[in-house]
Amino acid sequence: MIELAARLTVEPAEATAPGDFTVRCELHNVGDEEAAINAAPLSSPSLALEVVDAAGELVLLPPPPVPPAVPPVERLGVGEVRVAEFPGFLPAWTPPGRYRVRFRYLGSGAGLFAGLIVSTAVEFTLRA
């Protein structure tokens, strides 16, 4: 059975400039079958991340690039991990405050893993 799990870390936990934060997303194949995945959603922080402020309001990210004509397909063996890193994912105009970010992988495509995989949210603080 194909089963994927998502994990996210943010470095550092506190910073004074929005561009200082880097997110590392990991998509684990925790099932017992190789998974064919659409790698396009992993190509942009705008597609892979969901950021909310302390009040739970969504922080809008810039639009992703124009999608490729054919989605890139990657194969994830049993136990393998696909890593996507997004340095400076937080928009420069973000005001100081506490935020939470989570990794959100929406897989789709013919013959590919289809479904929504969401990591637990990780908190970080943008200081004034």
Next chain:
Amino acid sequence: MPQLEAAIRVEKPEEVVPGEFTLTVVFTNRSSTPASLNTHQAEHPALVLDVRDASDRPVLLPPPSAPDAADLAPGEPIVPGGSLSLTYVGFLDRGLPPGEYRVRYFGEFPALGGSRDDPLRSDWQTFTVRAQRDLPPGLAIPGLKPGPEGPEEKPLLPLPRLLGPVWLYVVRLRCWVWCLLLRWVFLRRCDRVLQQEIDQARSETISDAPPGSEAWNGTYGWHARFLLIADEPNCRVTARVRVRLVGTITPAQRTAWEAAIEAAWNHRFKLCCDCCCPSGMDIVCDIEFVNSGEHQVVNVGTSTTNMSHWGAADTIDVSHEFGHMLGALDEYFTVNGVNYGSGRQPGGAIMNNPANPPAARHYDLVRAGAAALLGHSCSTADVGASC
């Protein structure tokens, strides 16, 4: 009774953001024979989701994209006891008023799991929409439409339509006389060089992304920021974007970015504003790399992933991202309710196909800013056309 059973799963039904609202429909075959469902067709929210407000009025969803071959295929078999799920993202307009709504799956065609007489329907799922909070405001540009941009074609009044080219001549003559009065009677000197920092919050909701690209469905936001300079003596309007780069890039790669962007955006259109520049004001876009005082921060990486992350070796998609910095919206899938079709169409303008040049509407924020700066209305014209 349909062979399939449909059940809605919603992760967070309270206080949802309409453009981000996500639900999953799980289809289970409870019968003893294989059932079929065309998942491509069933992925169009407007075809299968029945949304009602608190007064049970239907909430209209953006139209689905034109059917392709996969939409018309027989569909995928679901074995007895088997199930599959479809996820719907960003199908509600972000302008949906706050309040309580309900949604259900409703398929009344065989490809969608049911029939007219015996539709496949799920139970209703109630959700609440929260009030929208605006982004921090930039400089208010009077008359800027929220998007999609593009000058509205105003129908000609009967007299101008009847007179045709003669009417055009009369209008130009009136303009010329008024100009003469301004310059000789009111001593208007046409020597102004005006500048204004523009900071305009922009947002767009992409929906109806086709299979394989559903992740694009969602609401996005950014700030279009640039210094706008209206130079009357040189009949030129310049939009200067100061960009601070983070990451490693060679001088040659940086020069290649600049050349690609300026070749894509410069000297293609002009603004027709007033008689100081009767042939129009050339629109020039200038990207300037700075160490401080930036309008935008661009992180340098291996590929271009959005307006703030550019691939060092990329000279195609960066020109599209620069369009966002000027305030242009995307033009693929359905954006703010307008269906543009697939991305990277051979004839698509730069906000659809980054390899192609821009269209006049992509300069709308520049045009609106220049009009506010000069105190005149301006129109955008092809650089070779007359004003």
